[in-house]
Amino acid sequence: ICKPGEIGLVLSEINANNPFGGYVNDSEMSEARIVRDVLQIGDEYFNTGDLVKLHDGDYISFVDRLGDTYRWKSKTVSANQVADVINKFFGSIEEAFVYGVKVPGMEGNCGMAALQLLDDVPLDWDNLVDHINRRMPDHARPVFIRICAHVDPRLFRKKRRQLQEEGFNPTLVRDPLYYFDLKRNAYLTLTTEKYQDIKDGKIRL
Structure with a gap:
């Protein structure tokens, strides 16, 4: 969780309304994109790999991508x-x-x-x-x-x-x-x- 002026990684919660089906025929790659126990035990989030900056007024700007x-x-x-x-x-x-x-x-x-x-x-x-x-x-x-x-x-x-x-x-x-x-x-x-x-x-x- 970021404060205005800070840069953070975008995680998308995986739930019934926002499922993550995974990559076709590659369970290892799918597993590598899931982050667990972020805010509470048992939750799951999809790691987008996007770095963004939070500004005042909840405005968000794109910064970079993790990795190449x-x-x-x-x-x-x-x-x-x-x-x-x-x-x-x-x-x-x-x-x-x-x-x-x-x-x-x-x-x-x-x-x-x-x-x-x-x-x-x-x-x-x-x-x-x-x-x-x-x-x-x-x-x-x-x-x-x-x-x-x-x-x-x-x-x-x-x-x-x-x-x-x-x-x-x-x-x-x-x-x-x-x-x-x-x-x-x-x-x-x-x-x-x-x-x-x-x-x-x-x-x-």
Whole structure:
């Protein structure tokens, strides 16, 4: 509970009139968003992740989002939660970093995942797509994937800006790039021709 001038986290009470159905096929992610015993024993609140400031007259202004987020298709996506889902994929992925990148002509930023793979273990793309589709909504699914060399997790925040600036431009990125093809429900190689098609709006994301 905040006083005027203070910043606090917005929690939404979960009750019969305001139920929380949880995330599809991901009970762990659903559980992580619930805060219990806030005002009294047994109550439950949904953690929105929004930081707001309370002003005189009960006026509230938005301050920031907790963690790294981006907006895609009018929905807010938690980069950390998407990365957590990918990192739980059993296979060749050693580490996944997720961030938002700008697509020319489109509002917001879509998700892009930079993956570090284990040596000599091929990535099973079909199973990865199935894993992602089962555990997150379409707007949260990374549109682009970059297979990159090892990045020390402690240095990733410094590396993040460079990754975002390079985006999914194959003329700037030497690493293998892929984009999610909605029609084929698969990640396909992002060539310079496909990159131009995306810029021209010929490929729907």
